[in-house]
Amino acid sequence: xxxxxxxxxxxxxxxxxxxxxxxxxxxxxxxxxxxxxxxxxxxxxxxxxxxxxxxxxxxxxxxxxxxxxxxxxxxxxxxxxxxxxxxxxxxxxxxxxxxxxxxxxxxxxxxxxxxxxxxxxxxxxxxxxxxxxxxxxxxxxxxxxxxxxxxxxxxxxxxxxxxxxxxxxxxxxxxxxxxxxxxxxxxxxxxxxxxxxxxxxxxxxxxxxxxxxxxxxxxxxxxxxxxxxxxxxxxxxxxxxxxxxxxxxxxxxxxxxxxxxxxxxxxxxxxxx
Amino acid sequence: xxxxxxxxxxxxxxxxxxxxxxxxxxxxxxxxxxxxxxxxxxxxxxxxxxxxxxxxxxxxxxxxxxxxxxxxxxxxxxxxxxxxxxxxxxxxxxxxxxxxxxxxxxxxxxxxxxxxxxxxxxxxxxxxxxxxxxxxxxxxxxxxxxxxxxxxxxxxxxxxxxxxxxxxxxxxxxxxxxxxxxxxxxxxxxxxxxxxxxxxxxxxxxxxxxxxxxxxxxxxxxxxxxxxxxxxxxxxxxxxxxxxxxxxxxxxxxxxxxxxxxxxxxxxxxxxxxxxxxxxxxxxxxxxxxxxxxxxxxxxxxxxxxxxxxxxxxxxxxxxxxxxxxxxxxxxxxxxxxxxxxxxxxxxxxxxxxxxxxxxxxxxxxxxxxxxxxxxxxxxxxxxxxxxxxxxxxxxxxxxxxxxx
Numbered sequence: 001x002x003x004x005x006x007x008x009x010x011x012x013x014x015x016x017x018x019x020x021x022x023x024x025x026x027x028x029x030x031x032x033x034x035x036x037x038x039x040x041x042x043x044x045x046x047x048x049x050x051x052x053x054x055x056x057x058x059x060x061x062x063x064x065x066x067x068x069x070x071x072x073x074x075x076x077x078x079x080x081x082x083x084x085x086x087x088x089x090x091x092x093x094x095x096x097x098x099x100x101x102x103x104x105x106x107x108x109x110x111x112x113x114x115x116x117x118x119x120x121x122x123x124x125x126x127x128x129x130x131x132x133x134x135x136x137x138x139x140x141x142x143x144x145x146x147x148x149x150x151x152x153x154x155x156x157x158x159x160x161x162x163x164x165x166x167x168x169x170x171x172x173x174x175x176x177x178x179x180x181x182x183x184x185x186x187x188x189x190x191x192x193x194x195x196x197x198x199x200x201x202x203x204x205x206x207x208x209x210x211x212x213x214x215x216x217x218x219x220x221x222x223x224x225x226x227x228x229x230x231x232x233x234x235x236x237x238x239x240x241x242x243x244x245x246x247x248x249x250x251x252x253x254x255x256x257x258x259x260x261x262x263x264x265x266x267x268x269x270x271x272x273x
Numbered sequence: 274x275x276x277x278x279x280x281x282x283x284x285x286x287x288x289x290x291x292x293x294x295x296x297x298x299x300x301x302x303x304x305x306x307x308x309x310x311x312x313x314x315x316x317x318x319x320x321x322x323x324x325x326x327x328x329x330x331x332x333x334x335x336x337x338x339x340x341x342x343x344x345x346x347x348x349x350x351x352x353x354x355x356x357x358x359x360x361x362x363x364x365x366x367x368x369x370x371x372x373x374x375x376x377x378x379x380x381x382x383x384x385x386x387x388x389x390x391x392x393x394x395x396x397x398x399x400x401x402x403x404x405x406x407x408x409x410x411x412x413x414x415x416x417x418x419x420x421x422x423x424x425x426x427x428x429x430x431x432x433x434x435x436x437x438x439x440x441x442x443x444x445x446x447x448x449x450x451x452x453x454x455x456x457x458x459x460x461x462x463x464x465x466x467x468x469x470x471x472x473x474x475x476x477x478x479x480x481x482x483x484x485x486x487x488x489x490x491x492x493x494x495x496x497x498x499x500x501x502x503x504x505x506x507x508x509x510x511x512x513x514x515x516x517x518x519x520x521x522x523x524x525x526x527x528x529x530x531x532x533x534x535x536x537x538x539x540x541x542x543x544x545x546x547x548x549x550x551x552x553x554x555x556x557x558x559x560x561x562x563x564x565x566x567x568x569x570x571x572x573x574x575x576x577x578x579x580x581x582x583x584x585x586x587x588x589x590x591x592x593x594x595x596x597x598x599x600x601x602x603x604x605x606x607x608x609x610x611x612x613x614x615x616x617x618x619x620x621x622x623x624x625x626x627x628x629x630x631x632x633x634x635x636x637x638x639x640x641x642x643x644x645x646x647x648x649x650x651x652x653x654x655x656x657x658x659x660x661x662x663x664x665x666x667x668x669x670x671x672x673x674x675x676x677x678x
Contacts, residue, residue, distance in 0.1 A: 024501050127648060128312075
């Protein structure tokens, strides 16, 4: 009798957990088959459920790869995302190296400033940056959006690289110095290769932040700065077409690639230290 | 003795400067492109010089005005002059909009007045102004001009708290139909609280399961949490539209299995339900990850020990496991709550009219009503709330350990 009750409890517990995992994954799983819908509907048609090949098609994929608007938004997303990532990675890595020094005065205040873009509700940030860049005559330019995305992404770089540096063994630096290496050589030949996985995963965070950002674009971007999320926003608000499900499928695959890369980098980083 | 001491303090100084030099580019960049714009934008909530700059002489004269009866002739003449000038400099629309928020009907009145003053060379007297539009015979018009003419003002904050400056200068409630902001703030807090609670209820069991699984399975389960986390927000929001809309997947399924009839399809999106469901899904990983990292450190032997001492599973959980998991509960809940109260995109897309939160109102005043002072005041209140919560978070958990992604 006694041994049976916990087993029932365990089954209930596992069923509950399974349902929660279904809740987490269902929205992502359901969108993929629907993107192959032959009809312009957002739901499974009877033909799809019967697995009738007529009911499935690639028409929405054809539509997005031939659509000038989607191609342009992809190019915009990449240009803005990559530029912002490079800037954020350079600025963020330098700052993390400075913050790792025990000598730095006012660390809390500096950290507070650097992290502020991450904790400010993005609507307030977007409004402030909108006034700032239009005041400079940079409203509706790629440059202003790149700079805005840099500042939103840079805290992720700082946090990630700082965490990597925390487990970095500084005796490597001392060893290199005792062998006669200067600070720049030490950084380039010893420290950077060892923290590179952390830097790279920080930069992927920054890229993901820019690649998924829509509020800043809504406030500051014009028709020429439309990115993929902005184009999806328009798709959801204005004309809902299963074409956005095809884009969404691409983005899901992309997210999985990012996730795997970051996971791989983290394991590599742990193995090295 | 002195020389090694100075050289070592010199070394400290050098490494201090080096560290500051590394940090400086980023601090300057964030300061210039983020902190300053944020500060200037929040200044708009207390500083608005447009009316004061456009009607300077009228406002100087109005300082002497007692507010009990209509101003004297000279004020009318001065105002007419300044209206004419503003209309030829095309700044009239800006002040008309501002004053109109305090005194409805002002915009059309002042536009008509400017047109009349330009078209016919009439002498601008009190009488002729009043004959153009009766708004000039209204004491509250003059109070509105005087009120909006203040360069520094708290009225946007009063407005954000459903209060207004009455014509005698005292503070009173807004009329019933304009009292919307306190309700909206409370709704935002309530909805964020509900979402946080739902995330905790859903996140706790799975974090526990992951923390107590063998490593290979734990990694697999963790990936199921991380995939939604890395997936674009717009993708997830789109999915919820697909799932929840009236002709959507879930309603179809319910009809198919006979849970509801074709006419009884449920409205699960474009309302508060939509906001809560989609946001709970979006924020759930922010709860699971801190919970998981705390639970991983709770030794399973503690529960076994409790059981061997005769505790029932429920007792053991409540007295042994739950207290040890509290740091994770605190970190996850604070994080989810903080993100939720400032959320914009999901409520905007799936919230319909009733599922809007305070951020959506800020966006409305930024983009549609163009009442930037009020947008800044609402943003200021929101930001102060968020900062207080972050200070709590920092005290309890530490900001640099913020476990995003």
